[in-house]
Every structure is written in C-alpha cells, then in structure tokens.
Amino acid sequence: MSALIQAQGLTILRPGGHETVLQDVDFRIAPGEIVTVVGPNGSGKSSLVRALLGHMPLAAGRVTRRAGLRIGYVPQRMQLDTTIPMTVRRFLSLPRRVSDDMAAQTLVRTGVGGMQSRQLTHLSGGQFQRVLLARALLHDPHLLVLDEPTQGLDQPGIVAFYTLIEDVRRQTGAAVLMVSHDLLVVMRASDRVICLNGHVCCEGTPQHVSTAPEYRALFGTGAEGTLALYRHRHDHDHDQGAPCSRASSAGAR
Numbered sequence: 451m452s453a454l455i456q457a458q459g460l461t462i463l464r465p466g467g468h469e470t471v472l473q474d475v476d477f478r479i480a481p482g483e484i485v486t487v488v489g490p491n492g493s494g495k496s497s498l499v500r501a502l503l504g505h506m507p508l509a510a511g512r513v514t515r516r517a518g519l520r521i522g523y524v525p526q527r528m529q530l531d532t533t534i535p536m537t538v539r540r541f542l543s544l545p546r547r548v549s550d551d552m553a554a555q556t557l558v559r560t561g562v563g564g565m566q567s568r569q570l571t572h573l574s575g576g577q578f579q580r581v582l583l584a585r586a587l588l589h590d591p592h593l594l595v596l597d598e599p600t601q602g603l604d605q606p607g608i609v610a611f612y613t614l615i616e617d618v619r620r621q622t623g624a625a626v627l628m629v630s631h632d633l634l635v636v637m638r639a640s641d642r643v644i645c646l647n648g649h650v651c652c653e654g655t656p657q658h659v660s661t662a663p664e665y666r667a668l669f670g671t672g673a674e675g676t677l678a679l680y681r682h683r684h685d686h687d688h689d690q691g692a693p694c695s696r697a698s699s700a701g702a703r
C-alpha cells in the first residue's frame with residue numbers, strides 16, 4: 451500500500467548551518483500504522499516531525515506526502531495566553547469553524563464530553579490533551595501526529611490516553627505518528643518503533659527494537675523493564691474489576 455508520508459535522506463542543520471540535527475534519515479508511514487519515534491532529549495524527534503509536516507527547511511533529502519493527505523496535529527507544547535479567555539468550544543473552531551454537533555460529538559469521543567463552555571485554562575493536563583486530540587480529529591484526518599502528547603500526565607493518565615489513541619485508530623483507521631518518552635506504554639501501542647539519535651539507530655517491531663544493542667545503549671537498564679512489561683502475557687483470570695498484580699496495566703495485553 452502506498453505510504454501516507456515518505457522521506458528519504460533527510461538532513462537537517464541547526465540554524466547557522468554548521469551542526470547536524472538529523473543526518474540521512476529515511477522514513478515512511480503506511481495507512482493505519484502506529485509508528486512511535488523514541489530517542490533521548492535533543493535527538494531530533496520533533497525536528498523529524500516538523501520536517502515531515504513541511505514546517506522545517508531541509509539541508510538534503512525529500513519528503514513526499516500523499517496527495518490530499520489530511521493530518522491532525524497535536525503539538526508538543528501549546529502556550530496558552532492566560533489573559534485571553536477562550537472556551538473549549540471556541541478553541542475547537544480555530545482555525546476552521548465546526549458545527550456545535552460536531553464539536554459535542556468529538557469531545558464525547560475523546561472522553562471530555564460536555565466541556566464546551568469550560569475555559570481552557572481551567573482544564574487539567576489530561577483534559578487539555580483530550581481537547582487537543584478532539585481538535586486534531588475534527589477534520590477526519592488520515593494521519594494523526596502527536597508530539598509527546600502525554601507530557602505532564604501521571605501513569606494512569608498516560609495509559610488512558612494511549613488506550614484512547616488505540617480506540618481512535620480502530621474506529622477511524624487513521625495512521626498515528628507519535629513522539630514519546632513513555633517507553634513502557636509506547637511498547638504496547640506501536641506497530642513499529644524508530645529509535646532516533648541524530649540518525650536512525652534502529653527500527654522495527656517493538657520486540658526487535660527493545661532487544662537491539664543500539665536501543666539498549668541509549669536507554670540503558672530502563673530497556674530491561676520495558677521488555678519485561680511488553681512480554682507480559684495475560685495468562686490468568688481476574689475477578690471482575692480486580693487489578694492485575696503481575697504487571698503494570700501499561701504492559702498487560
């Protein structure tokens with residue numbers, strides 16, 4: 451199947467043009483895939499995403515986006531001007547107006563139904579992320595791009611958010627490109643993981659990447675925990691509603 455976005459030989463330089471941020475990176479994402487980019491701080495994850503979206507000048511290489519591709523983007527950071535009141539409803543109509551019905555339905559879908567009249571500044575971190583996701587979903591994207599969407603959320607909030615992303619993928623068939631530091635839950639949600647550190651260190655299924663020496667060299671002993679959780683098999687029954695005691699719910703399948 452043809453890729454939604456394909457990139458070849460991407461090279462990006464820091465402003466000034468002397469230091470390399472990304473060197474010779476190839477990338478592709480197919481319809482319906484969940485691809486997660488992991489890597490240490492400053493490894494070029496956000497730069498890769500911005501280059502794929504066409505928001506970053508390339509020193510070399512090229513990016514091809516499928517004709518008519520609709521992308522829903524949840525940025526890494528969004529500065530809210532606390533001096534300007536803004537309701538959730540109004541925010542959802544920026545930059546393109548959507549109907550009240552559509553706004554209400556999409557908020558329900560992302561687990562923040564009925565919050566139209568709330569001020570953005572009065573939302574919790576988890577609620578705000580869900581509103582950002584709702585906004586990204588409004589125009590029926592083929593591809594959702596999420597740059598560290600769970601920053602600042604606690605562990606249950608992270609798991610709930612990624613479960614929601616999996617539901618969205620199942621319901622809409624949209625592909626998902628995520629940048630994340632949350633290695634424990636990343637391993638569960640992704641079809642493919644790309645480990646980045648200025649270049650692609652390793653890439654493949656979560657199992658393949660979590661055992662790759664390049665990945666372990668970057669993430670050290672933390673990688674062991676990731677692997678253990680990812681391999682958890684749900685081989686026992688629970689009483690209804692009882693929590694799983696053998697492994698974190700982040701890793702349980």
Ligand SMILES: Nc1ncnc2c1ncn2[C@@H]1O[C@H](COP(=O)(O)OP(=O)(O)OP(=O)(O)O)[C@@H](O)[C@H]1O
Binds near residue numbers: 465490492496497
């Ligand atoms: N606008 C900019 N001006 C100067 N340097 C930049 C700019 N944007 C990114 N960089 C540099 O490019 C490198 C990669 O940054 P990038 O934000 O892509 O990394 P990242 O992997 O997403 O990091 P983090 O995990 O900390 O968000 C960093 O060294 C950063 O300092």
